[in-house]
Amino acid sequence: MAAAEDLLLNVFEAQAAAPQTLLGPLPAPAKRQAKATKRKYHAATAGETPPVKQRREAPLFAAKKTSVPETQRTLQGKVQKTASPKKYSAGIGSGNQEEKPCVKTSSLFKNNPEIPELHRPAVKQAREKVFTSDAFHELDLHPHLISTINTVLKMSSMTSVQKQSIPALLEGRDALVRSQTGSGKTLAYCIPVVQSLQAMETKIQRSDGPYALVLVPTRELALQSFDTVQKLLKPFTWIVPGVLMGGEKRKSEKARLRKGINILISTPGRLVDHIKSTKNIHFSRIQWLILDEADRILDLGFEKDITVILNAVNAECQRRQNVLLSATLSEGVTRLADISLHNPVSISVLDESRDQSNPKDKAAQEVSRPQTCDKPESESFAIPVSLHQHVTLVPSKLRLVCLAAFILQKCKFESGQKLIVFFSSCELVEFHHHLFLQTLLSRSGPLASGQLPSASLGLTFLRLHGHMEQEERTAVFQEFSHSQTGILLCTDVAARGLDLPQVTWIVQYNAPSSPAEYIHRIGRTARIGCPGSSLLVLAPSEAEYVDSLASHKINVSEMKLGDILSVLLRDDCFHGKRWNQKSRAGGPQEIRERATVLQTVFEDYVHSSESRVSWAKKALQSFIRAYATYPRELKHIFHVRCLHLGHVAKSFGLRDAPTNLSVSTLTKKKATLLRRPALRRKTQRRHRGLAETLLSEYSSGLDAGGAKAKKPS
Numbered sequence: 001m002a003a004a005e006d007l008l009l010n011v012f013e014a015q016a017a018a019p020q021t022l023l024g025p026l027p028a029p030a031k032r033q034a035k036a037t038k039r040k041y042h043a044a045t046a047g048e049t050p051p052v053k054q055r056r057e058a059p060l061f062a063a064k065k066t067s068v069p070e071t072q073r074t075l076q077g078k079v080q081k082t083a084s085p086k087k088y089s090a091g092i093g094s095g096n097q098e099e100k101p102c103v104k105t106s107s108l109f110k111n112n113p114e115i116p117e118l119h120r121p122a123v124k125q126a127r128e129k130v131f132t133s134d135a136f137h138e139l140d141l142h143p144h145l146i147s148t149i150n151t152v153l154k155m156s157s158m159t160s161v162q163k164q165s166i167p168a169l170l171e172g173r174d175a176l177v178r179s180q181t182g183s184g185k186t187l188a189y190c191i192p193v194v195q196s197l198q199a200m201e202t203k204i205q206r207s208d209g210p211y212a213l214v215l216v217p218t219r220e221l222a223l224q225s226f227d228t229v230q231k232l233l234k235p236f237t238w239i240v241p242g243v244l245m246g247g248e249k250r251k252s253e254k255a256r257l258r259k260g261i262n263i264l265i266s267t268p269g270r271l272v273d274h275i276k277s278t279k280n281i282h283f284s285r286i287q288w289l290i291l292d293e294a295d296r297i298l299d300l301g302f303e304k305d306i307t308v309i310l311n312a313v314n315a316e317c318q319r320r321q322n323v324l325l326s327a328t329l330s331e332g333v334t335r336l337a338d339i340s341l342h343n344p345v346s347i348s349v350l351d352e353s354r355d356q357s358n359p360k361d362k363a364a365q366e367v368s369r370p371q372t373c374d375k376p377e378s379e380s381f382a383i384p385v386s387l388h389q390h391v392t393l394v395p396s397k398l399r400l401v402c403l404a405a406f407i408l409q410k411c412k413f414e415s416g417q418k419l420i421v422f423f424s425s426c427e428l429v430e431f432h433h434h435l436f437l438q439t440l441l442s443r444s445g446p447l448a449s450g451q452l453p454s455a456s457l458g459l460t461f462l463r464l465h466g467h468m469e470q471e472e473r474t475a476v477f478q479e480f481s482h483s484q485t486g487i488l489l490c491t492d493v494a495a496r497g498l499d500l501p502q503v504t505w506i507v508q509y510n511a512p513s514s515p516a517e518y519i520h521r522i523g524r525t526a527r528i529g530c531p532g533s534s535l536l537v538l539a540p541s542e543a544e545y546v547d548s549l550a551s552h553k554i555n556v557s558e559m560k561l562g563d564i565l566s567v568l569l570r571d572d573c574f575h576g577k578r579w580n581q582k583s584r585a586g587g588p589q590e591i592r593e594r595a596t597v598l599q600t601v602f603e604d605y606v607h608s609s610e611s612r613v614s615w616a617k618k619a620l621q622s623f624i625r626a627y628a629t630y631p632r633e634l635k636h637i638f639h640v641r642c643l644h645l646g647h648v649a650k651s652f653g654l655r656d657a658p659t660n661l662s663v664s665t666l667t668k669k670k671a672t673l674l675r676r677p678a679l680r681r682k683t684q685r686r687h688r689g690l691a692e693t694l695l696s697e698y699s700s701g702l703d704a705g706g707a708k709a710k711k712p713s
């Protein structure tokens, strides 16, 4: 078996035994982790209490004496059950609560790594003011446009970014626009486009083709932007908007292009497809080129597509206005700005170094030339003031019950909660969506004794990822947009630009690959001044990620795992066999028991057939594959060598670490690359694209109907 596969199958053994011999030295935190685990192992096998620093909630995670056989089984990667795990009866997921079969569940609360103290560096987060007191009618816009904004969109005051961008764009300037998520950037470019096109001396004809081209990274964002443009165009019926986004039959898109689209909104891939194959688009009249989420469009490996598009546009038209927008400035954006912008203004609402009440500074922040080399400034991001960010450190074994408990807490025991949970791959979304539907939503599940049926109404699970058929993607997007409550499980396909109203919580179950992606994910809540919260789930070995966020001026506060799990005390369908009303203790022991019952529900479901076991294994494999693609600068925090396969397996409802896990060639290649820096540099660029694709699951629109993740029978 290849070294990388051996490594993953025996990853924990390797950590405990000889961490430095595998693929070169371990990163420092990984070494510390391995040493700590090794210490624990020795302590446990010697019958001593491991030298664990106790935390406040220690009773819940108190390091108990571990039975030697179980420890050996786990640490040596053997699959045969030598321990006799506790028997629990599952309170949900089966029809009759009295006749539930007892099932074996190995301990959730033993042999977990120590949860470190989280030393959060205090950073002053960059802030932006969302609204101004200036009204749209103060701008020199067509009266019908103003009344459409007021009556159709029901808006009167401009946001800060709109106040700065609209006049600059109406002057004909190219622009690079950055403002926090949910601050109104869409209208900041749509209003000037509509204003300028309706005012053209020679009235626009549909058959003229595109005057404005708007590129966005995802189909849902294309639909959303199209919707906004359509509303603004209500009084100007002679200007025709259109969207190209894949998933739709090319033929019908071609037909619409032939008839004429004046404001064309598209994903880059789909547009390139039409440029290459249909010859129906003429760019001779283009006056606007807008790249929304510009940094993502570049990062994603859309560069080639953008080059094709720019070449096609440049070949037919020399002068146009270019606008790049994003909540996160990156090197990529400024590089792209250098390529495509002419004498641009840089519009940034954020300026924490200046006192905005000082008129001198206020003037200075209005518009300026882009500062392409000011890296520190470009890498700190404004976060909405009303967004409360949290992090929780969760040992791998407890991840699944932690997520389920959090969802139950928000959607079963609180009202009006709408959650988005981000995962790192399509397979992970499919797995958790199906598992939660089958367990948390099973007939006896949500309607536990003492619960009103209405208490479970918030438990509506939806999913969104790049491997779904377009029709279903659109339906889910619309359904979640219009719902008051519910849980959307998704990949980063939903991270950028989507304006889903009233989302109250963002959960990042798998950490994002960059601070920028963190900002965009959490930016799906707390939009346009509304309140919102976020929760990042990290393993104890990943705690250093909090420092990485702090270096980008991102402040998170800790939410204790014990507090999340304690919701199970409110749900009597999770009580253990020995439970009765009188014995209700409500302490750590009961939380542990109930968490174990919940884990048993998941394990029972997964182990109820061979196909489900292999389905869970595939999801685990997908997790490891995605984990292997974190960028180099985060490798010291997120490295497959830090994963304990047996523990991670439990978070997929698997009772044992799989022995026949075939790790993808990607991981093998990565291992080779780690050993050969020259080759690594050569292929770095290609891998970045691959990593992004794996982590993000964006879609250019050309891969509709891609491999759909199979559900278990």
Ligand SMILES: Nc1ncnc2c1ncn2[C@@H]1O[C@H](COP(=O)(O)OP(=O)(O)OP(=O)(O)O)[C@@H](O)[C@H]1O
Residues within 6 Å of the ligand: 155, 156, 157, 158, 159, 162, 179, 180, 181, 182, 183, 184, 185, 186, 187, 326, 327, 496, 497, 498, 499, 523, 527, 528
């Ligand atoms: N002037 C305004 N008054 C009230 N609401 C507004 C105003 N401008 C925009 N909005 C609303 O604010 C929400 C967020 O706007 P938008 O989606 O354009 O934000 P964004 O800055 O593009 O966010 P992201 O960076 O996440 O893409 C939308 O629902 C939009 O309708």
